Every structure is written in C-alpha cells, then in structure tokens.
Amino acid sequence: MPAQRTESGPSTADVFIIEPNNTEAVPALLEQIKKDFDVFNASNQGRKDLVIKCRALVQALETPRETMLYHCWAQNGDNPQKVDDLAANLGIDNVLLSRLMRHLSAMGYLVETEANEYRLTNYTKAMGIPVIGNSYLAMLSCTSAGPMRFHEFSRKRGWVNPTDAKDTAMMYAYGTKMDAFAWQRFLGYGTHFNDHMGSYDLGCLPWMAPSFYPVKQRLIDGADTDPEAPFLVDIGGNVGHDLARFHKFYPKAPGKLILQDLPVVIGQIEDLDPAIIRMEYDFHMEQPIKGARAYYMHTCLHDWPDDVCNSILARVKAAMKRGYSRLLIHEHVIPETGAYWEATAMDMVMLTLLSAQERTRAAWYNLIETRAGLNIIKIWSGGKGAQSLIECELLMECN
Ligand SMILES: C[S@@+](CC[C@H](N)C(=O)[O-])C[C@H]1O[C@@H](n2cnc3c(N)ncnc32)[C@H](O)[C@@H]1O
Secondary structure, eight states: OOOOBOTTSSBGGGGGGGSOSOTTHHHHHHHHHHHHHHTOOOOHHHHHHHHHHHHHHHHHHSOHHHHHHHHHOOOBTBSOEEHHHHHHHHTOOHHHHHHHHHHHHHTTSEEEEETTEEEEOHHHHHTTSHHHHHHHIIIIITTTHHHHTHHHHHHHTTTOOOOOTTSOHHHHHHTOOSOHHHHHHHTTOHHHHHHHHTTTTTTSOOTTSTTTOOHIIIIITTOOOOTTSEEEEEETOTTSHHHHHHHHHOTTOSSEEEEEEOHHHHTTOOOOOTTEEEEEOOTTSOOSSOSOSEEEEESSGGGSOHHHHHHHHHHHHHHOOTTTOEEEEEEOEEOSSSOOHHHHHHHHHIIIIISOOOEEHHHHHIIIIIITOEEEEEEEOOSTTSOEEEEEEEOOOOO
16 A cells, blocks of 8 residues: 655655654663763763763654754665675675774664674664655765865855855855756756755644644635636745645645746656646746735745845735735744754755855845835744744735
C-alpha cells in the first residue's frame, strides 16, 4: 500500500524523520551524565567522555530533520553492514569507505557492531529518504564555499553588510555571476534543492492550520465563488508542496490554486495534484493573475535584498484588488531578543549565499509598509522559532 502523507508533510512511513531519534535512551543518558559530572575532576579525558555522552543525548533527542538542518543550514534496513560488502556493492575502495565509516561511528552517526561492521542510526537511516539526504547535496556540496570564504569576501568589501544581489560571497567563492539557485542547477543539484524545500519545515505547524491562521474566516468567506476566479497564487512555490498541503486542508476552497515558479522548476515537477494549476512565471515580470483572493510567498523575499524585494512586491501590488486581495508572506520574523537558532542559521545562509537576510519585525515593516506601500493587517505567529504569516493588503484610498 502506498505511504500516506500526513497533514504536515511526510508520509506515515517516513514520519520518524520528525520524531526524536531515541527517546528511550534519554533517562539513562541523563543519569549517566549527572553521575559522571558529580565525580568530574576537570581532567581532559573526563571532559571528553562527558562531551561524548552529551552528544549522544543531543542525538537521542534530535529529530533527523533537525540534524539535517543543523548540518546544512544509504539505506541498509536495520541490519549491521560489513564495510567490505558495502564497498563491493557501491563500487568504492574499501579502505576509503572504512575510514569514512570509522569517523561517522566515532561521531555517533553509525553504531560500530564489530571491527569494520556498522549499523545505521535512525538519523542515518533517514539519509536514504530524498528530502533528507538530498538536502545535504543541495545545501553543502555546491554552495558551501560561500560561507567558507565569507571572511575573505567581506574583508575585501570593508566588512559592510552585503546587500547587492549581484555580488554575493557564493559568487565570489566560485567565480560565477550566477545566483545560488542557477548555480545549484548548473551543477546538477536543482532537484536536490527542491527536495530540501520539501523538507526544511516538516513537522512545523502549517500556516493553514486553523490554530495558526483562520483560512475560512480570512480567505474563504467573502471569496469569489466562480470556479474560474483565482483563489490562491503561490509565487515562487517551487514544485508545489505548499499548495498540495493547502489543497489537503481545504479541498473545497473556491476558485483556482495556481503555482508559479521559473520554467525550469515547473519542468521539474514529478507529481502534483491536478487541482493545482502550474504556471511558468518570473516574479520580476508583470503578474499575469489579477485580483486573486490571496497571493502567497514562502521564503522567497528572504532570498533577496530590499531593493529587489521592493520590485517583486510592486508586481504583486499591481495585480491586487483593493479591499479583496491579500498578500501572505510566510517567513521568519526575528524577535528583537531571544532569536531561535533555525532563524539565525537561515540568516547566515542568506548572508553568505545571496547577500540577503532573514528580517526582524522592524525590517518587515520598513520593507512592506514604508518601501512597498502595502498595509500589514496582522502578523500571525507560528510559535517560538517557527515562521510567521504576515498578512498584507493594499492601502485603502484616502478621500
Ligand atoms: C527558497 S525557495 C522557496 C520555495 C517555496 N516557496 C518553499 O518555501 O518551499 C525560492 C523559490 O523562488 C524561486 N525563484 C527564484 N527566482 C525566481 C523568479 N525570478 N521568479 C519566480 N520564482 C523564482 C526558486 O525557483 C525557488 O523555488
């Protein structure tokens, strides 16, 4: 029987990627750490032993999704696997594989069952699922020189906050003029990036959940019921995971659900509910869908500095119908204090790959109200550390 997707993303078969790796191990680890700490005599070996146990505790509590995000931002069932067998199956030099696996085991990502034999942990098992494993290829293998050489890029520019989309640390590191999306695709990792987009917020409360944003009261009530009327347009919606989720929540929402992204990305869609209309669109051009009930952008504006966002927003604004259309921006709204690591880590990715940023509340008001001339109706919080939904409309005309 095919695996069923749950409300918030992964299939029931894959749901372990959003669950703690090993909750049962936690009480014993806590007890052991406390005991070791009580007799801790500041020796270096004692400290190292404690670090290993603490790492094991973190790994037991983390979900595979969190571990993947932590790193970025092979599947053999549950049986032990001999290095020599695996090396022969994969066509890899067994000395090389043995060194790699010994290190992964020392770091706690594999369990050493005997000499040159290892078993997967829950986390390494999840690496066999494309949305987890491919995230590493998309986010580390082809762009990581950006963060690595950020210091050099920044020193040469006098340590100013970078805000030029055409001059990024990633472009500097690879000697390319392509933006991060084009560069990933150029190296053959475009679909891996799509997989990452399908996984980075798995397990978070979806914005369309009634306890987050009341879709019925704010969008469905009062919407044009003509089946041809555009209801929700996902601009830069990648391969459609957010609209697919929306359609599951509200299969009877009136009008059309429209997915927009660049032609190359629309062409990479493998499987999408036929209720969702696919549209090739460049958000720097005129928005062809006028007067939709809602335009939606999820982690698109964070990819661009304010001047580019302002021009993207002008295209949306020109298509909105006063008193009817909403713009929904699903992004982090970083608090003035106590920012959560997922938001700040994402900010570092934006900084080093795109000369862009995650925005604070003040930065959002500046961009949306002061610069773009839209009105923020309300910022709906997704909970601590989660992305918010910024609900906007056209300003009412003055008499
Ligand atoms: C960070 S991803 C977000 C994807 C999706 N909204 C999500 O949150 O999962 C940014 C998206 O913007 C798209 N994009 C980049 N430049 C674009 C452009 N000029 N016009 C339309 N989409 C674009 C990318 O292809 C990508 O799918």
